[in-house]
Amino acid sequence: MLSADYVFGLALALVVTLNLYFASRIERERVAMQWDRNGEPTWYASKWIMMCGMVAFMAAVRLFIWLPSTYARSACTAFSWE
DSSP: OOHHHHHHHHHHHHHHHHHHHHHTTOOOSEEEEEEOTTSOEEEEEEHHHHHHHHHHHHHHHHHHHHHHHHHHHHHHHHTOOO
């Protein structure tokens, strides 16, 4: 495993822990997700969708970073002239 995997694991654990800790402090069930130029919310999402969405987004970004780094490395070694 790369050191980036350890950092990602720690960051993911921190986000999940903070989500669980602060979930009870968010009083509303729906949270504003995007604002317009006047500072007014344009759409809302469920509190749990917002919190789980952040974890899913982190995992998706890590996956898209991991895939090219894994398969590009193996493709480069397959055509090595050494």
